[in-house]
Amino acid sequence: MKLTTPRRAAAAAVIALAGLLASATPAATAAPGAPGSVPAGIPVSALAAPDIPLANVKAHLTQFQSIATANGGSRAHGRPGYLASVNYVKGKLDAAGFVTTVQQFTTGGATGYNLIADWPGGDPGQVLMAGAHLDSVSAGAGISDNASGSAAVLETALAVSRAQLQTTKHLRFAWWGAEELGLVGSRYYVNSLPSAERAKVSAYLNFDMIGSPNPGYFVYDDNVALENVFKTYFATLGVPTEIETEGDGRSDHASFKNVGITVGGLFAGAGRLKSAAQAAKWGGSAGVAFDRCYHRACDNTANINDTALNRNSDAIAHAIWTVGGATARSGLGTGR
Numbered sequence: 001m002k003l004t005t006p007r008r009a010a011a012a013a014v015i016a017l018a019g020l021l022a023s024a025t026p027a028a029t030a031a032p033g034a035p036g037s038v039p040a041g042i043p044v045s046a047l048a049a050p051d052i053p054l055a056n057v058k059a060h061l062t063q064f065q066s067i068a069t070a071n072g073g074s075r076a077h078g079r080p081g082y083l084a085s086v087n088y089v090k091g092k093l094d095a096a097g098f099v100t101t102v103q104q105f106t107t108g109g110a111t112g113y114n115l116i117a118d119w120p121g122g123d124p125g126q127v128l129m130a131g132a133h134l135d136s137v138s139a140g141a142g143i144s145d146n147a148s149g150s151a152a153v154l155e156t157a158l159a160v161s162r163a164q165l166q167t168t169k170h171l172r173f174a175w176w177g178a179e180e181l182g183l184v185g186s187r188y189y190v191n192s193l194p195s196a197e198r199a200k201v202s203a204y205l206n207f208d209m210i211g212s213p214n215p216g217y218f219v220y221d222d223n224v225a226l227e228n229v230f231k232t233y234f235a236t237l238g239v240p241t242e243i244e245t246e247g248d249g250r251s252d253h254a255s256f257k258n259v260g261i262t263v264g265g266l267f268a269g270a271g272r273l274k275s276a277a278q279a280a281k282w283g284g285s286a287g288v289a290f291d292r293c294y295h296r297a298c299d300n301t302a303n304i305n306d307t308a309l310n311r312n313s314d315a316i317a318h319a320i321w322t323v324g325g326a327t328a329r330s331g332l333g334t335g336r
């Protein structure tokens, strides 16, 4: 969904922050330019991310719901709905020009799968990763937890392809298996990465539950530069944020953080209750869980707040473009 907030000041504000992570980004000297042009003094990393169409993200949610419905009601590890989810995402990415890899592992007596998608280009020595867990619990379709993050990361990757984006960093997207069994897939991935490859991962951004029906706007505070990229973005929308505290280490970023990789991410809340103060600033219902269908059968396509899903999807794209160091100016779909 298109946003109508001023973007130039926000883009300038994040340059210094993103520069902490994008070491190859040239220094910022913002100069005024004609409306609609890219002023010569602004580094190309200030190239604004495109709007991520909410309708596209929601279409992926509908597909994940259909996959669950056609496969006994869930997309859980070891159930056919999980592998069908992998194949749905992989098909979209392959058609868009990503180099995809399915990594197999075994846990709980069943085969699990991680899906990794590399966008060709960028510095192979500086890899920016973004990911989401693709499995649900066995109780339901897992649309808030975590088709929301899976769909938003997928649509951001597809936006990278539509823009034929060039970035300073190499971009890698990931969908994890067996998160609900204890972060199994993501831990398997980091443990199987040779240490030389692990050292090339500049940062991992995690998106688990970003469309909760009674949403909060929580930003991981594990790394201040990444935290500020998201906080600055939400500030341009006039949306207050809080630090994520509902169980630090309860999602796949912990697998990366545990081996010393810089992490960041967004979260809209799970089973914890929204306070009166939070309802006052964000709307929604005080004394009610951020997601009252968390890990329940009712986590279906009705269990989503569109505004939260839309804002968080756009924030993901913003982070990929700025932290990744977007440098391609040409091509339809890169501009605003």
Ligand code: TRP
Pocket: 145, 179, 180, 208, 209, 244, 246, 247, 248, 249, 250, 251, 252, 267, 270
């Ligand atoms: N990962 C949890 C799940 O899938 C949800 C969750 C709880 C969470 N606390 C979190 C996700 C903090 C991200 C951050 O059930």
Ligand code: ZN
Pocket: 137, 145, 180, 295
């Ligand atoms: Zn869960």
